[in-house]
Amino acid sequence: MRWEELDQEPCSLARTLAVVGDRWTLLILRDCFLGVRRFDEFEKRLGVTRHVLADRLKKLVSHGVLKKMPYQQKPLREEYRLTEKGLDLHTVVLSLVSWGDRHMADERGSPVVHVHKGCGRAMRPLTVCSECGEPVGARDIRVEIGDGWKALEESLLPLHRLPQKG
């Protein structure tokens, strides 16, 4: 499978990875959420080569995750900002960070703390069911085929075994 074919896959995860499924892209997005907007700032903070950085920014713009906004004329200078579509990736970044905090931290603890402006406290993201509000984990969910995709059932989901304890 080629990278370019990925956004045609009958799988929302594959389609998302077509946009952000790359180590540099997610690090760029992390910095976007911290307020970084300019080419040379990304370069200094990430240690990525300019070539790759230019390529990833271009892809993110073409996918509508970032947009270029002029911040001065003469000479024209543009900065990269998150669109609403890009801001919506916050839960993805947050869940990745949260997993790292739980499973990859050293004795110094979490490098950054997320403070919820609403209640003022340090928070961790919790994933809950949109319907009943209860927290959900891997074992609480069953996967079924979407209505528009019944014809492809066999190729989509040959298996429905859920991961159990042990």
Place this chain on the structure above:
Amino acid sequence: MRWEELDQEPCSLARTLAVVGDRWTLLILRDCFLGVRRFDEFEKRLGVTRHVLADRLKKLVSHGVLKKMPYQQKPLREEYRLTEKGLDLHTVVLSLVSWGDRHMADERGSPVVHVHKGCGRAMRPLTVCSECGEPVGARDIRVEIGDGWKALEESLLPLHRLPQKG
């Protein structure tokens, strides 16, 4: 920056990407959550080369995300199963899928539906604050330096500008 240095970074996102920051790894994990356990099943479903598949499975085992369990002797055959650490990645996968459903779906809608066993309804994952239970988005959170990392403040977070509308 080299891939191998990534898990030493003072950033939980970078450390997480050291484990799963690769397009094939996340597709492998998707299939794990659907119940796929054996080498040749992964190969058929993913269209990945055997070389890369063997490499990624080995890395996931070495990071403690998957474990090899024998399911027969003579000849010894082993299958790959999610550990608790691996099951804990479910929220990551779920948030990626959910973003794809919202922003990358075509007219046929979501390929798969997640049913919450607890309440029996089709659900979307909602990210809420662990402290007050309110839903959180990108604009509801402020980032601060963790206690163990104050000394590195400048290199960690030169900027605290938050993405605003427009």
Place this chain on the structure above:
DNA sequence: CTTGACAGGTTCTGAAATGGAACCTACTGT
């Protein structure tokens, strides 16, 4: 007892992506 099949890999080779550095193009400031 030879042939074939199967699970689960490893080895080989050419193509693609990446890292590192140099170069380019407007402009501004001294």
Place this chain on the structure above:
DNA sequence: ACAGTAGGTTCCATTTCAGAACCTGTCAAG
């Protein structure tokens, strides 16, 4: 006139990847 800055592009050596063939241990059929 010269240096500096933002935002790239070009070039080349190294690394990684895709695609295919090959290897090993076991069983089952003819």
